[in-house]
Amino acid sequence: MRTPSNGRAVVIGASLAGLLAARALHESFEEVVVLDRDATLPERPETRRGVPQSGQVHGLLARGRQELDVLFEGLSPELIGLGAPTCDVQDEMEWWVDGRPLAKGPCGMIGLAVSRPLLEFAIRRRVAALPNVEIRPDHAVTGLVTTPDGDRVTGVVALSAGEETTLGHVDLVVDASGRGSRARHWLSRLGYPAVEEQRIEIQLTYASRRYRRDPGQLDGRYGTAIASYPGKLRGGFVLAQENNTWITSVSGWFGAVPPTDEAGMIEWAEQLDSPDVATIMRTSEPLDEGSLKMRYPASTRFRYDRIDRFPAGFLVTGDAMCSFNPIYGQGMTVAALEATILGRLLKDGTDDLAARFFGETATVLDVPWTTVMANDLRFPDAIGDRSMLDPERGAYLLRLRAAAADDPELARAFLRVTQLIDPPAALFAPSIASRVPA
Ligand SMILES: Cc1cc2nc3c(=O)[nH]c(=O)nc-3n(C[C@H](O)[C@H](O)[C@H](O)COP(=O)(O)OP(=O)(O)OC[C@H]3O[C@@H](n4cnc5c(N)ncnc54)[C@H](O)[C@@H]3O)c2cc1C
Known part of the structure; x- marks a missing residue:
């Protein structure tokens, strides 16, 4: 020092x-x-x-874990010692993007599934x-x-x-x-x-609830993230955490508010693209009295x-x-x-x-x-400055994400960018672009 x-x-x-x-x-x-x-x-x-x-x-994110381990030597092992599971971000998690799951395959990015309070x-x-x-x-x-x-x-x-x-x-x-x-x-x-102030209004609402986890559930996977996309204003997430727990979350955009009662949440989760969130809710012991709701009106940058x-x-x-x-x-x-x-x-x-x-x-x-x-500005109801959007780039990324459902290399490249490991330019490298259908 x-x-x-x-x-x-x-x-x-x-x-x-x-x-x-x-x-x-x-x-x-x-x-x-x-x-x-x-x-x-x-x-x-x-x-x-x-x-x-x-x-x-x-x-x-994988990048966050890397940075934290530099700021605090030995933090990851400490959290693992406190029960936080680790997993290959691509192979042992499921990511639903634009209505399809990304192709699996080992990517070498090892995620740490730790609750926010821990x-x-x-x-x-x-x-x-x-x-x-x-x-x-x-x-x-x-x-x-x-x-x-x-x-x-x-x-x-x-x-x-x-x-x-x-x-x-x-x-x-x-x-x-x-x-x-x-x-x-x-x-x-x-x-x-x-x-x-830059602002992107999305009127998002989250509702989360924790459940007891049996590691055999979801075929041994550690979680599933189901993203919303234009035309589908509901999303969901289930993630393993320390002490053999799951945290589940359902979300609604533009004022679509998920219910917080058990039956309502399950019904909401059943309409997601993947059944995983509803399966956990239906088959696991709840650890919280009810679910916790939170509104998030807009992304803001000052x-x-x-x-x-x-x-x-x-x-x-x-x-x-x-x-x-x-x-x-x-x-x-x-x-x-x-x-x-x-x-x-x-x-x-x-x-x-x-x-x-x-x-x-x-x-x-x-x-x-x-x-x-x-x-977010792909959603017609999102309010924000669209002048910086590049439609050609947007169309390319849409095709890349669609192809990543069948191509583990593309899925890996996509995840490395969303995990903030690689810059977005990596998705335009010739080795990646050549795999994306025209
Ligand atoms: C629903 C939701 C889900 C999220 N999910 C993720 C996720 O999956 N991954 C991720 O990386 N991030 C996520 N985030 C974001 C993440 O929570 C924050 O980026 C992170 O907590 C860092 O925020 P912060 O420390 O800047 O502010 P905060 O976490 O909001 O903390 C602000 C702190 O300041 C204190 N404070 C406020 N006013 C005063 C004052 N006047 N005087 C003294 N103290 C004050 C508060 O008590 C609090 O401790 C999520 C956020 C939300 C809302």
């Missing part, structure tokens, strides 16, 4: 993006304080109020053990403290035990407070220009990289900067990529940090954001 050259950093939010940012900061700051508005943070893997999505199905718990434990990091629950940040000219952020104001408290003498504040981030509002009150004036000593990361339609499972992986960038940039000091951080992360965000845009 290097000698920290900066004083104190504060992170707003102790969910995944905040914890990963703290991991990146701890090598460059003498003291890192992570604040969360939740009154307590669980001492076991449990869902919690401040992360309402934590009870919903969460898949960790992953956050394990990472929180690692971060809390770092000697110069302190995690303080019951601190709801309500504003920024700045120099009189507003050019530099020097602290935060928070509500704790009902009292307003100020944390000052801070060299860097990182906002990782998720989709409800107030950063834009704080900046506007300080006289900074409005931050451009273009901090395009703002021409920004205070020193302040950054925004995670869902607070960009939040993706959850069916693509990208959020946690992107948070890890952003933390990796932050850690690397800090090695060159904090000068001009915001411009460097937002510039580099924008390049990384372009890939998953473009995937979401290209897929």
Whole structure:
């Protein structure tokens, strides 16, 4: 570990993006304080109020696992030791795309099937053990403290035990407070220009429920993801998790809301392209009282990289900067990529940090954001800017996905891109394009 050259950093939010940012900061700051508005943070893997999505199905992409294992040496073995199953992402999972399952075959990408509460718990434990990091629950940040000219952020104001408290003498504040981030509002009150918002409205609703798992179910496979597509506004997911459990989820787009009662959920799941979700629901012992419903109105991306004036000593990361339609499972992986960038940039000091951080992360965000845009804007009811869509490229990818139902090589190439291992350009390489029917 290097000698920290900066004083104190504060992170707003102790969910995944905040914890990963703290991991990146701890090598460059003498003291890192992570604040969360939740009154307590669980001492076991449990869902919690401040992360309402934590009870919903969460898949960790292969790239996310790679990044996390670099940030926290030995994390995967630790999670496997805690019961998280691993599997070949292509051969031992089923992926339904545009109404067909991708061809199977070993792809060498080994996925880690871990629940969101366990992953956050394990990472929180690692971060809390770092000697110069302190995690303080019951601190709801309500504003920024700045120099009189507003050019530099020097602290935060928070509500704790009902009292307003100020944390000052801070060299860097990182906002990782998720989709409800107030950063834009704080900046506007300080006289900074409005931050451009990109938005893709999908009015998605998820309903998830856990069941006991017998490893022989689904012919020994570890899960099935059934994607929606134009004309089919229902999706579903069943995924193995630690402690011999399944998590199942059904979703509806554009206001199609899945029911949360058992019979209704099964009936909904029976209309999916694959019977797997309904089979698990019908044949397994439920572990939750009922199912948990959550609305997700829109993917949002705030273009901090395009703002021409920004205070020193302040950054925004995670869902607070960009939040993706959850069916693509990208959020946690992107948070890890952003933390990796932050850690690397800090090695060159904090000068001009915001411009460097937002510039580099924008390049990384372009890939998953473009995937979401290209897929979700195929739905006529999706609301968003279609001017960037390339119909020729869209038609090629449609043919590629159709052919991937019979061609394991194409399926593998497709999965390597959706798992954020390869760039999308890989799907246009001559060796792949030659397998796609004209
Ligand atoms: C239904 C659903 C399913 C998803 N599925 C997947 C998936 O399969 N794979 C995947 O990679 N991602 C998935 N995601 C996204 C994933 O949950 C997030 O990307 C990930 O949690 C990182 O988010 P975050 O840390 O930026 O914000 P959040 O997880 O939203 O956390 C924000 C944190 O900030 C705290 N906070 C908020 N306001 C304040 C404040 N004022 N002061 C102090 N603390 C505050 C909150 O208590 C919370 O701890 C899904 C999201 C949803 C909604």
